[in-house]
Amino acid sequence: MKQLNSAAADFWQQLKDLQAFETAQDPKIDQIVADICHDVQTRGDAAVIEYTNRFDGMSATSMADLTLSQEALKAAFERLPEHVQAALTTAAKRIEDYHQHQKQTSWQYTDADGTVLGQQITALDRVGIYVPGGKAAYPSSVMMNAMPAHVAGVEEIIMVVPTPKGERNDIVLAAAYVAGVTQIFTVGGAQAVAALAYGTATIPQVDKITGPGNAYVAAAKRRVFGIVGIDMVAGPSEILVIADGSTPADWVAMDLFSQAEHDEIAQSILISTSAVYAAQVQEAMSQLIDTMPRKDIINASLANRGAVVLVKDLDEACEVANYLAPEHLELSVENAQDWAPKIRHAGAIFMGAYTSESLGDYCAGPNHVLPTSRTARFASPLGVYDFQKRSSLIQVSQQGAQPLGEIASILAHGEGLTAHARAAELRLDK
Amino acid sequence: MKQLNSAAADFWQQLKDLQAFETAQDPKIDQIVADICHDVQTRGDAAVIEYTNRFDGMSATSMADLTLSQEALKAAFERLPEHVQAALTTAAKRIEDYHQHQKQTSWQYTDADGTVLGQQITALDRVGIYVPGGKAAYPSSVMMNAMPAHVAGVEEIIMVVPTPKGERNDIVLAAAYVAGVTQIFTVGGAQAVAALAYGTATIPQVDKITGPGNAYVAAAKRRVFGIVGIDMVAGPSEILVIADGSTPADWVAMDLFSQAEHDEIAQSILISTSAVYAAQVQEAMSQLIDTMPRKDIINASLANRGAVVLVKDLDEACEVANYLAPEHLELSVENAQDWAPKIRHAGAIFMGAYTSESLGDYCAGPNHVLPTSRTARFASPLGVYDFQKRSSLIQVSQQGAQPLGEIASILAHGEGLTAHARAAELRLDK
Numbered sequence: 001m002k003q004l005n006s007a008a009a010d011f012w013q014q015l016k017d018l019q020a021f022e023t024a025q026d027p028k029i030d031q032i033v034a035d036i037c038h039d040v041q042t043r044g045d046a047a048v049i050e051y052t053n054r055f056d057g058m059s060a061t062s063m064a065d066l067t068l069s070q071e072a073l074k075a076a077f078e079r080l081p082e083h084v085q086a087a088l089t090t091a092a093k094r095i096e097d098y099h100q101h102q103k104q105t106s107w108q109y110t111d112a113d114g115t116v117l118g119q120q121i122t123a124l125d126r127v128g129i130y131v132p133g134g135k136a137a138y139p140s141s142v143m144m145n146a147m148p149a150h151v152a153g154v155e156e157i158i159m160v161v162p163t164p165k166g167e168r169n170d171i172v173l174a175a176a177y178v179a180g181v182t183q184i185f186t187v188g189g190a191q192a193v194a195a196l197a198y199g200t201a202t203i204p205q206v207d208k209i210t211g212p213g214n215a216y217v218a219a220a221k222r223r224v225f226g227i228v229g230i231d232m233v234a235g236p237s238e239i240l241v242i243a244d245g246s247t248p249a250d251w252v253a254m255d256l257f258s259q260a261e262h263d264e265i266a267q268s269i270l271i272s273t274s275a276v277y278a279a280q281v282q283e284a285m286s287q288l289i290d291t292m293p294r295k296d297i298i299n300a301s302l303a304n305r306g307a308v309v310l311v312k313d314l315d316e317a318c319e320v321a322n323y324l325a326p327e328h329l330e331l332s333v334e335n336a337q338d339w340a341p342k343i344r345h346a347g348a349i350f351m352g353a354y355t356s357e358s359l360g361d362y363c364a365g366p367n368h369v370l371p372t373s374r375t376a377r378f379a380s381p382l383g384v385y386d387f388q389k390r391s392s393l394i395q396v397s398q399q400g401a402q403p404l405g406e407i408a409s410i411l412a413h414g415e416g417l418t419a420h421a422r423a424a425e426l427r428l429d430k
Numbered sequence: 431m432k433q434l435n436s437a438a439a440d441f442w443q444q445l446k447d448l449q450a451f452e453t454a455q456d457p458k459i460d461q462i463v464a465d466i467c468h469d470v471q472t473r474g475d476a477a478v479i480e481y482t483n484r485f486d487g488m489s490a491t492s493m494a495d496l497t498l499s500q501e502a503l504k505a506a507f508e509r510l511p512e513h514v515q516a517a518l519t520t521a522a523k524r525i526e527d528y529h530q531h532q533k534q535t536s537w538q539y540t541d542a543d544g545t546v547l548g549q550q551i552t553a554l555d556r557v558g559i560y561v562p563g564g565k566a567a568y569p570s571s572v573m574m575n576a577m578p579a580h581v582a583g584v585e586e587i588i589m590v591v592p593t594p595k596g597e598r599n600d601i602v603l604a605a606a607y608v609a610g611v612t613q614i615f616t617v618g619g620a621q622a623v624a625a626l627a628y629g630t631a632t633i634p635q636v637d638k639i640t641g642p643g644n645a646y647v648a649a650a651k652r653r654v655f656g657i658v659g660i661d662m663v664a665g666p667s668e669i670l671v672i673a674d675g676s677t678p679a680d681w682v683a684m685d686l687f688s689q690a691e692h693d694e695i696a697q698s699i700l701i702s703t704s705a706v707y708a709a710q711v712q713e714a715m716s717q718l719i720d721t722m723p724r725k726d727i728i729n730a731s732l733a734n735r736g737a738v739v740l741v742k743d744l745d746e747a748c749e750v751a752n753y754l755a756p757e758h759l760e761l762s763v764e765n766a767q768d769w770a771p772k773i774r775h776a777g778a779i780f781m782g783a784y785t786s787e788s789l790g791d792y793c794a795g796p797n798h799v800l801p802t803s804r805t806a807r808f809a810s811p812l813g814v815y816d817f818q819k820r821s822s823l824i825q826v827s828q829q830g831a832q833p834l835g836e837i838a839s840i841l842a843h844g845e846g847l848t849a850h851a852r853a854a855e856l857r858l859d860k
Contacts, residue, residue, distance in 0.1 A: 378659035
């Protein structure tokens with residue numbers, strides 16, 4: 001792992017370099033995706049079936065072969081061992097409870113002159129959830145995407161998940177069952193995104209698509225943005241641990257591993273006020289690494305993008321965190337709640353020794369879909385608010401139309417928009 | 431204007447055709463914009479100055495020539511006639527009051543076992559507002575973009591506005607003054623968007639860019655999305671008026687004009703339950719059209735994309751509105767408040783005879799930046815919530831870490847993520 005020290009003259013440049021990550025869009029992928037999208041838009045189900053057979057090694061002859069019923073989901077759930085069923089349902093319940101706090105409701109107020117202003121808040125009608133297949137098939141991801149939509153009141157939650165060579169993942173299907181998914185199609189890639197965005201005879205057009213995917217899925221989401229809503233295009237996962245030495249070193253070591261094990265470009269950074277403690281955590285990592293099945297990925301990730309940063313105090317640690325705007329931030333310090341208000345930019349803030357990121361990933365309640373790559377500067381965790389939208393409400397009274405009409409008339413004439421002005425003037429009392 | 435009737439067998443197909451609008455991205459524009467963005471990212475201010483001189487007919491030699499001080503904004507405000515000053519400040523005050531209702535605050539709750547969960551809500555640090563120059567320079571647009579950022583608590587609001595051939599618009603600058611813009615650069619186009627997204631020596635990097643622009647600006651915003659946040663890429667403006675005949679026909683006629691006068695691809699649609707009333711509105715339009723300075727644009731817009739739709743009752747009218755998901759919806763009907771809850775998709779709902787869309791455009795209070803092109807199915811008016819973001823808060827107690835650790839361990843092992851499981855297991859009491 002790289003070793004940085006805030007006392008270095010070029011410290012902030014080092015930090016910047018640490019976080020540099022090439023996210024350039026690949027024009028070749030863009031072109032392939034453009035062709036697939038166009039083909040699915042024009043030929044619908046036939047194109048979906050062809051691409052699925054070609055890319056996922058399937059031999060579907062109709063969309064019925066790529067459709068899973070509610071019964072199939074229920075059966076998958078029932079095939080699981082009882083302790084896994086219980087883990088899924090308890091996690092789902094906690095996630096649901098937390099997300100209920102995010103639900104927004106319509107509001108309005110009335111001016112003294114009787115004019116009513118407000119916002120009407122409604123759920124999206126129908127959303128699509130992309131779930132990757134193969135090695136990155138995560139049931140937790142199904143719940144984290146579907147549950148906020150469900151809590152928002154979305155009536156149709158359509159999930160797409162590729163099943164390469166027909167291989168289905170029971171826990172993923174069970175998670176869909178628990179999280180209230182209404183329909184599943186076993187298709188993936190750009191063709192699945194295109195089908196959800198444009199609709200086909202079988203796959204209904206949705207209003208928004210969320211969920212992670214590979215470079216083709218990301219390019220397809222970017223392309224259909226505007227026709228449907230999308231969530232953020234996610235970058236590699238990151239954890240930043242601020243530690244004052246009060247948490248056992250092996251706990252923090254494992255937290256850093258848990259991010260690094262995602263993939264070789266994931267990023268784990270430890271910030272500490274104590275060089276002694278930082279050395280202890282690194283010693284613990286050396287001790288623990290050989291017990292990790294994903295050892296090679298962890299080592300590659302830590303060597304590529306990991307770092308230990310020494311700072312002079314916790315205020316400086318918060319300053320570094322605000323610059324990095326990490327996806328996951330552990331405040332593994334005493335009185336963590338006192339420090340949280342100093343954090344302006346982070347996807348999620350995990351406070352205190354007992355709050356490992358992994359508890360948040362699965363079952364504490366908050367969403368694990370979080371802004372990556374410094375986008376926490378402007379973006380939020382996936383939430384119920386992503387599946388609700390607002391309509392302004394305006395009812396101007398006759399009395400209210402008088403002063404407002406005068407103002408609108410002046411400003412509209414200032415913009416050279418006469419019809420706008422006249423529409424306001426017609427409502428003025430003669 | 432096209433005449434549709436819901437009794438026709440192919441009515442819904444006709445509606446779909448009515449709204450079809452080619453929004454394909456132009457690969458040539460994309461390439462030019464990619465080059466400009468790369469150039470600004472690499473060469474900074476020098477590139478900004480060169481493009482500004484070339485595209486806007488300027489002769490700037492340094493960024494100082496492209497920077498306006500707070501004093502310049504104040505001076506612009508003070509040069510305006512008093513009634514215009516008053517119109518701007520009153521409108522700003524109403525917009526501010528309305529947007530105060532949108533401000534969200536942090537929340538948290540504590541489980542029985544002492545675990546704390548919540549969300550910390552903070553303002554973005556710094557945002558960029560794009561304001562078009564030339565004929566589409568709208569002071570109201572400055573206020574509608576800057577004010578929600580201001581109410582959210584954004585500390586730096588950077589505005590960019592091209593001033594072709596050096597021509598500045600006093601009302602636009604005055605609106606910036608009134609709305610709390612902190613800094614203005616007189617640059618536009620893709621180069622302005624790139625400068626805000628990447629930052630230059632003079633123009634600070636922002637966290638989000640909002641505001642309308644031409645095809646180059648839209649392509650640039652789409653390109654930098656992810657590095658910074660952006661608002662929706664807007665399509666042509668639309669109004670849908672549902673009228674039961676209770677509003678004077680000439681008022682509705684003028685409301686349809688006020689949308690059509692924006693440009694040739696704007697869309698004005700009247701839905702009525704009464705053929706007689708629909709004819710009266712069209713008669714009023716014939717009477718009024720010659721008084722309109724933007725007559726040619728209005729006629730082109732109505733011919734291209736305008737329509738009169740006859741429906742059997744107001745329930746059906748609402749159904750049509752939900753399909754079209756219009757940017758602006760006038761419920762020009764008796765007891766409009768009773769019908770609003772039947773509208774699921776609309777950017778803004780204007781209720782009752784006195785609520786012309788233009789009152790909402792300028793000064794009623796709600797934002798006039800609204801989702802277009804059916805995106806009201808998933809998107810909302812620009813608001814304070816676009817300039818705030820959330821961080822999840824999680825503090826798991828020692829007691830809480832026991833059941834959560836068991837669940838996380840089961841699910842993490844199910845996903846093959848051993849370090850995730852071990853991080854949870856380490857927190858279990860021995």
